[in-house]
Amino acid sequence: MQLTSIRQRLRALGALPLHEQRVLRDWVQGRPYDQGRRRPNDFLPLGVRTALPALDAELQAMARLISSHPGEDGSARLLVGLADGQAVESVLLPRDGLCVSSQVGCAVGCQFCMTGREGLIRQVSSGEIIAQVVLARTQRPVKKVVFMGMGDPAHNLDNVLEAIELLGTEGNIGHKNLVFSTVGDPRVFERLAQGVVKPALALSLHTTKPALREQLLPRAPRITPEQLVEAGEQYARLTGYPVQYQWTLLEGINDGEDEIDGIVRLLKGKYAVLNMIPYNTIPDLAFKRPSWESARAIAATLHQRGVLTKLRDSAGQDVDGGCGQLRARAAAPARRTIAIGRADAA
Ligand SMILES: C[S@@+](CC[C@H](N)C(=O)[O-])C[C@H]1O[C@@H](n2cnc3c(N)ncnc32)[C@H](O)[C@@H]1O
Numbered sequence: 001m002q003l004t005s006i007r008q009r010l011r012a013l014g015a016l017p018l019h020e021q022r023v024l025r026d027w028v029q030g031r032p033y034d035q036g037r038r039r040p041n042d043f044l045p046l047g048v049r050t051a052l053p054a055l056d057a058e059l060q061a062m063a064r065l066i067s068s069h070p071g072e073d074g075s076a077r078l079l080v081g082l083a084d085g086q087a088v089e090s091v092l093l094p095r096d097g098l099c100v101s102s103q104v105g106c107a108v109g110c111q112f113c114m115t116g117r118e119g120l121i122r123q124v125s126s127g128e129i130i131a132q133v134v135l136a137r138t139q140r141p142v143k144k145v146v147f148m149g150m151g152d153p154a155h156n157l158d159n160v161l162e163a164i165e166l167l168g169t170e171g172n173i174g175h176k177n178l179v180f181s182t183v184g185d186p187r188v189f190e191r192l193a194q195g196v197v198k199p200a201l202a203l204s205l206h207t208t209k210p211a212l213r214e215q216l217l218p219r220a221p222r223i224t225p226e227q228l229v230e231a232g233e234q235y236a237r238l239t240g241y242p243v244q245y246q247w248t249l250l251e252g253i254n255d256g257e258d259e260i261d262g263i264v265r266l267l268k269g270k271y272a273v274l275n276m277i278p279y280n281t282i283p284d285l286a287f288k289r290p291s292w293e294s295a296r297a298i299a300a301t302l303h304q305r306g307v308l309t310k311l312r313d314s315a316g317q318d319v320d321g322g323c324g325q326l327r328a329r330a331a332a333p334a335r336r337t338i339a340i341g342r343a344d345a346a
């Protein structure tokens with residue numbers, strides 16, 4: 001269900017914008033409807049009050065917990081069931097963060113990502129994105145939401161932007177604590193810049209070589225790394241927060257001196273942070289995860305050469321369920337043709 005249809009339903013029941021706002025705020029913040037300064041009986045129109053229990057049940061049903069997989073780092077991977085029987089993954093991150101999924105599957109097909117191997121199954125609605133946050137809030141406080149789960153938010157822009165607007169206005173999440181992670185798309189830069197709530201941007205760069213990027217990210221929009229960084233820089237200057245460049249480190253593929261030189265050329269002096277994430281191994285893929293020591297040496301070199309670089313591990317590395325795998329495993333009995341592998345999320 002989309003947030004626009006929830007709003008339309010509330011209006012049809014006699015809700016004014018302030019009533020609508022109250023119902024959506026209580027939902028996204030995970031607060032019971034009958035608490036707060038203004039009790040529903042004194043505040044909400046009768047039509048809304050009468051319909052609220054049934055509507056609330058529908059909202060709850062949009063995302064239900066199938067299983068939870070705690071990691072040693074304080075994260076927990078959640079397999080989340082959607083109302084039509086599909087499933088996505090959300091990850092509770094250390095320090096009150098949450099990684100949400102914006103699509104079931106993904107059309108971009110990055111060679112090293114499990115989610116991309118299934119192709120796009122369907123879009124996740126704006127309501128289902130909020131429902132992932134509400135579900136997470138039943139487990140822990142959520143003060144940051146990153147769109148780094150299954151799918152590319154750029155390919156589900158209307159739903160994602162609708163969810164971002166609610167999270168940033170009524171959801172008690174600071175705008176720069178909403179992180180939109182994408183392989184990049186010209187429409188993204190245009191639309192994000194126009195939004196009432198402007199999220200922080202993470203751009204999955206992975207290489208400075210256009211031809212290699214086309215191979216690794218076969219169905220990403222054809223934007224060169226230079227163009228991507230140029231558009232990212234404009235957005236960073238507009239919002240006042242740096243762009244996070246994501247770099248999944250693949251041994252022998254994008255960890256050489258040539259790439260280090262390329263990164264310095266592209267990112268030095270930019271309002272940017274480079275997040276290097278050693279590849280999470282997927283058993284039947286030929287990519288190799290570099291050792292932590294060599295990854296650290298690359299990050300240190302970049303740092304010395306003037307690029308702010310952070311070396312990160314994906315949350316819940318010890319949980320055998322990088323983003324996409326829990327879902328694939330759960331879906332396997334019903335859909336035997338889907339290959340099972342492993343991928344990463346936040
Ligand atoms: C799963 S994607 C979702 C957001 C968006 N589609 C994107 O690519 O930015 C989030 C991040 O996970 C990274 N990733 C995917 N598979 C990975 C793997 N096997 N190991 C490490 N990082 C991976 C992606 O490169 C991306 O930066």
Ligand code: SF4
Pocket residue numbers: 106107108109110113114115116117149150151152183
């Ligand atoms: S890394 Fe992101 S864009 Fe690429 S296939 Fe995975 S989810 Fe899609």
